[in-house]
Amino acid sequence: MTGESSLATRGPGVHKPGRTGPAPEQIQAVPLRRPGRWCASAVLVFLLVFLIQGWAANPRMQWETVGEYLFAPAVLEGLRTTLLLTALAMSVGIVGGIVLAIMRMSPNPLLSRLGALYIWVFRGTPLLVQLLFWYFLSAVIPTIGLGIPWGPTFVEFETNALITQLTAAVLGLGLHEAAYMAEIVRAGITSVDEGQPEAAQALGMTRRQTLRRIVLPQALRMIIPPTGNQVISMLKTTSLVFAIAVPELLTSIQGIYSRNFQQVPLLTVACVWYLVATSVLNVGQYYLERRFERGTSRNLPPTMLQRLRKAIPAKAEKAVEQERPS
Amino acid sequence: MKTAESVVRAEGVHKSYGHVEVLKGIDLTVAPGEVMCLVGPSGSGKSTFLRCINHLETINAGRLYVGDQLIGYAERGGRIHEMRDKEIARQRRGIGMVFQRFNLFPHMTALQNVMEAPVQVKKRPKGEVREQARQLLDRVGLADKADSYPSQLSGGQQQRVAIARALAMQPELMLFDEPTSALDPELVGEVLDVMRGLAEAGMTMIVVTHEMGFAREVGDSFVFMDGGVVVESGDPRAVLAAPRHERTQAFLSKVL
Ligand SMILES: Nc1ncnc2c1ncn2[C@@H]1O[C@H](COP(=O)(O)OP(=O)(O)OP(=O)(O)O)[C@@H](O)[C@H]1O
Ligand SMILES: [Mg+2]
Numbered sequence: 001m002t003g004e005s006s007l008a009t010r011g012p013g014v015h016k017p018g019r020t021g022p023a024p025e026q027i028q029a030v031p032l033r034r035p036g037r038w039c040a041s042a043v044l045v046f047l048l049v050f051l052i053q054g055w056a057a058n059p060r061m062q063w064e065t066v067g068e069y070l071f072a073p074a075v076l077e078g079l080r081t082t083l084l085l086t087a088l089a090m091s092v093g094i095v096g097g098i099v100l101a102i103m104r105m106s107p108n109p110l111l112s113r114l115g116a117l118y119i120w121v122f123r124g125t126p127l128l129v130q131l132l133f134w135y136f137l138s139a140v141i142p143t144i145g146l147g148i149p150w151g152p153t154f155v156e157f158e159t160n161a162l163i164t165q166l167t168a169a170v171l172g173l174g175l176h177e178a179a180y181m182a183e184i185v186r187a188g189i190t191s192v193d194e195g196q197p198e199a200a201q202a203l204g205m206t207r208r209q210t211l212r213r214i215v216l217p218q219a220l221r222m223i224i225p226p227t228g229n230q231v232i233s234m235l236k237t238t239s240l241v242f243a244i245a246v247p248e249l250l251t252s253i254q255g256i257y258s259r260n261f262q263q264v265p266l267l268t269v270a271c272v273w274y275l276v277a278t279s280v281l282n283v284g285q286y287y288l289e290r291r292f293e294r295g296t297s298r299n300l301p302p303t304m305l306q307r308l309r310k311a312i313p314a315k316a317e318k319a320v321e322q323e324r325p326s
Numbered sequence: 327m328k329t330a331e332s333v334v335r336a337e338g339v340h341k342s343y344g345h346v347e348v349l350k351g352i353d354l355t356v357a358p359g360e361v362m363c364l365v366g367p368s369g370s371g372k373s374t375f376l377r378c379i380n381h382l383e384t385i386n387a388g389r390l391y392v393g394d395q396l397i398g399y400a401e402r403g404g405r406i407h408e409m410r411d412k413e414i415a416r417q418r419r420g421i422g423m424v425f426q427r428f429n430l431f432p433h434m435t436a437l438q439n440v441m442e443a444p445v446q447v448k449k450r451p452k453g454e455v456r457e458q459a460r461q462l463l464d465r466v467g468l469a470d471k472a473d474s475y476p477s478q479l480s481g482g483q484q485q486r487v488a489i490a491r492a493l494a495m496q497p498e499l500m501l502f503d504e505p506t507s508a509l510d511p512e513l514v515g516e517v518l519d520v521m522r523g524l525a526e527a528g529m530t531m532i533v534v535t536h537e538m539g540f541a542r543e544v545g546d547s548f549v550f551m552d553g554g555v556v557v558e559s560g561d562p563r564a565v566l567a568a569p570r571h572e573r574t575q576a577f578l579s580k581v582l
Contacts, residue, residue, distance in 0.1 A: 195427055198382055198429065199430075201382065202380055202418060203419075204415050205446060206412055207411050218431075218433055
């Protein structure tokens with residue numbers, strides 16, 4: 001068959017103009033042929049199969065070792081710590097980011113300068129240094145007390161007892177993250193049309209109510225996609241805390257291969273878990289974005305399940321159609 | 327407390343942005359139930375004046391009263407004091423405003439838009455407010471669109487929701503800033519009909535508009551502004567038929 005581009009018609013369609021006639025025929029165009037695409041795809045698939053085959057069949061990959069350690073208790077414990085660290089650090093980062101963004105946009109010059117100063121310091125120094133700094137805080141400030149400045153102290157703690165490795169890690173990661181989140185939140189807030197707060201205030205809402213009920217919910221739609229990126233990035237950045245010996249995923253993995261010298265299989269185990277976790281986060285991000293898209297577009301994008309369901313019956317229908325004798 | 331015989335009273339209202347004086351002494355009064363049409367060329371300060379009335383802008387000189395309350399400032403012991411955010415918000419409750427670009431809250435349905443202020447600001451029970459909001463949407467002819475988001479509505483429908491939203495606070499005064507200028511010609515009528523209904527129900531309204539037909543039929547008074555001052559005012563039919571001032575004549579000859 002030559003690549004004809006006429007409209008193929010289906011059934012004994014009698015063409016009748018006007019609204020009272022049968023439903024208009026759907027256009028069933030014969031697709032264009034694209035030989036270049038086919039060639040490129042074939043070459044790529046061949047290369048991919050070759051690479052994966054070579055990698056998978058390589059005995060030095062020691063896939064049994066990977067399988068053996070994938071669900072090892074120490075690895076799972078490390079994964080749990082990684083997820084916990086990610087959640088805690090991002091919580092600190094998001095709350096801190098909102099506070100900093102509001103500070104920076106405040107009409108009070110002292111507040112806005114302080115916000116800018118914070119962002120300058122925490123964005124301008126390496127995260128690793130900040131982590132180590134929190135970890136070694138007890139060297140500078142041995143005790144932390146609650147009381148009146150220059151007055152009596154009511155309670156006093158050993159810094160070492162208060163700032164454990166985990167708190168140092170959460171503080172280090174979270175406070176650093178807050179500086180980045182502040183810029184994301186600020187961009188989100190400034191993206192809201194200025195007619196929105198005006199309309200809210202004209203209705204008698206206070207500035208706080210306007211921010212909470214009208215501006216922030218709309219800003220969230222702009223804030224969520226980059227925040228999703230930050231979470232995924234944080235998940236991997238947590239591996240930096242090996243420097244202060246918090247037993248997260250990578251630290252546990254290193255602990256194991258320093259004993260059995262199976263570096264490559266164990267690092268593969270780490271990669272598998274990081275990939276699983278980011279995949280789960282991707283799905284979560286999709287649904288969160290979808291939820292906040294309410295009202296912005298006329299049609300919500302389908303959920304992943306809806307997409308699946310749509311794809312399956314379509315195929316089934318086609319199969320039935322082909323079986324039917326014409 | 328004496329009852330005010332005017333809903334809005336402006337006495338020598340001045341407003342400038344930096345060195346640019348936009349309002350150069352506006353004097354006018356709006357009586358209860360009056361529909362005042364505010365007309366003038368672009369940049370004459372119509373929007374600015376409306377925004378001063380509900381304190382979206384702060385005036386620099388003169389006095390502006392809504393009812394018997396000074397707007398935007400508190401007068402205590404012969405001195406003018408700045409107002410707290412809360413007090414300003416309280417004053418705005420009784421003044422509804424409808425914007426040229428609707429400014430509906432896009433993340434809420436039509437019904438939620440209408441319910442937002444009574445629930446959040448007046449703290450009224452949700453069930454009761456929902457009932458009232460449905461009635462208001464019915465009144466503007468949108469009972470069947472209660473659960474639609476603004477993006478799913480036409481411009482005319484959005485503007486009618488915006489009117490219902492302002493009415494939900496049961497204001498004594500409604501401000502309209504060119505409510506039909508952003509609409510396709512065939513949608514203008516449906517919004518003007520709602521406004522005509524409001525006027526007939528006795529609402530006090532200040533309407534900035536270029537719809538001279540509406541001014542003639544519905545307006546009780548007509549104010550022509552140019553360059554930050556009131557040039558001419560009077561009965562709409564009289565002014566439109568025979569404008570006395572030459573600036574009014576020049577403007578009206580262009581829009582009529
Ligand atoms: N925030 C501002 N800063 C400086 N100048 C302003 C500001 N807002 C308005 N102006 C100026 O004030 C003048 C009056 O503006 P206003 O919006 O009140 O005019 P208008 O009569 O409503 O015009 P239009 O019919 O185009 O809406 C204009 O010259 C405008 O440039
Ligand atoms: Mg204007």
